[in-house]
Amino acid sequence: xxxxxxxxxxxxxxxxxIPFLARVARSMSTSPAQAEDLAQxxxxxxxxxxxxxxxxxxxxWLARIARNAAINRDRRARExxxxxxxxxxxxxxxDDPATIVLDAEIDGVLRDALDDLPPAFREVVQLVDVEEMRxxxxxxxxxxxxxxxxxxxxxxRRRLREAVRGxxxxxxxxx
Amino acid sequence: xxxxxxxxxxxxWNRRRLHRLCRETLDRIQELVDEEVPSPRRAAVLLxxxxxxxxxxxxxxxxxxxxxxxxxxxxxxxxxxxxxxTELAERLPDSEP
Numbered sequence: 001x002x003x004x005x006x007x008x009x010x011x012x013x014x015x016x017x018i019p020f021l022a023r024v025a026r027s028m029s030t031s032p033a034q035a036e037d038l039a040q041x042x043x044x045x046x047x048x049x050x051x052x053x054x055x056x057x058x059x060x061w062l063a064r065i066a067r068n069a070a071i072n073r074d075r076r077a078r079e080x081x082x083x084x085x086x087x088x089x090x091x092x093x094x095d096d097p098a099t100i101v102l103d104a105e106i107d108g109v110l111r112d113a114l115d116d117l118p119p120a121f122r123e124v125v126q127l128v129d130v131e132e133m134r135x136x137x138x139x140x141x142x143x144x145x146x147x148x149x150x151x152x153x154x155x156x157r158r159r160l161r162e163a164v165r166g167x168x169x170x171x172x173x174x175x
Numbered sequence: 176x177x178x179x180x181x182x183x184x185x186x187x188w189n190r191r192r193l194h195r196l197c198r199e200t201l202d203r204i205q206e207l208v209d210e211e212v213p214s215p216r217r218a219a220v221l222l223x224x225x226x227x228x229x230x231x232x233x234x235x236x237x238x239x240x241x242x243x244x245x246x247x248x249x250x251x252x253x254x255x256x257x258x259x260x261t262e263l264a265e266r267l268p269d270s271e272p
């Protein structure tokens with residue numbers, strides 16, 4: 001593949017997915033700084049491996065590269081991934097003030113609960129619930145069977161439901 | 176269980192069928208909400224059951240609401256990081272041998 005072709009494919013396939021890569025790297029890391037290092041490493045590896053990429057499912061491909069890089073990073077550092085910093089807040093995009101307050105409460109609780117999930121659970125939740133990947137895509141991205149994706153997702157959601165117990169999101173707690 | 180529960184059309188049969196459908200729906204609620212039930216025909220049966228069964232409908236709504244909240248919470252872009260990565264991506268083709 002020529003240099004120009006590689007550049008074009010990188011621009012077409014990888015660059016549009018940079019926000020996705022940043023979010024996924026964050027879900028695989030314990031701090032924003034660690035996430036940025038991971039995303040940078042992933043970009044570099046993606047560029048170098050572009051010739052062997054068939055162009056299908058760039059998100060799953062990038063997530064797989066990031067996942068492998070994260071495994072190597074954690075192996076090197078022998079880290080116990082405990083969140084150091086919380087994700088930044090974001091605009092909620094809803095108009096009703098009561099909903100804003102309730103959603104903000106839930107988002108805060110959920111954000112903490114997401115950060116507290118074991119990394120293997122957090123990655124699956126990020127790929128399936130946030131990035132809306134199919135089970136099969138997430139399984140390929142993470143290099144695990146579909147059944148593992150389903151069980152991790154189930155267990156992660158159960159933990160998250162426990163975390164929001166008593167908030168507006170807990171249907172049993174509603175008046 | 177009464178032998179009537181095995182005779183189609185009887186009240187006991189209907190109750191038994193409903194109980195089994197509830198159990199299957201709750202077992203597969205995640206796949207149902209994620210639209211990942213492998214068989215479309217089975218998915219249609221379970222969805223129809225969810226429409227008619229308040230407890231199953233409540234459970235499906237709870238999973239759906241949690242999923243929505245996770246999406247809202249997890250879809251956080253860090254504009255600074257995205258900008259720096261974009262800048263790196265622009266430099267990469269020229270800096271890589």
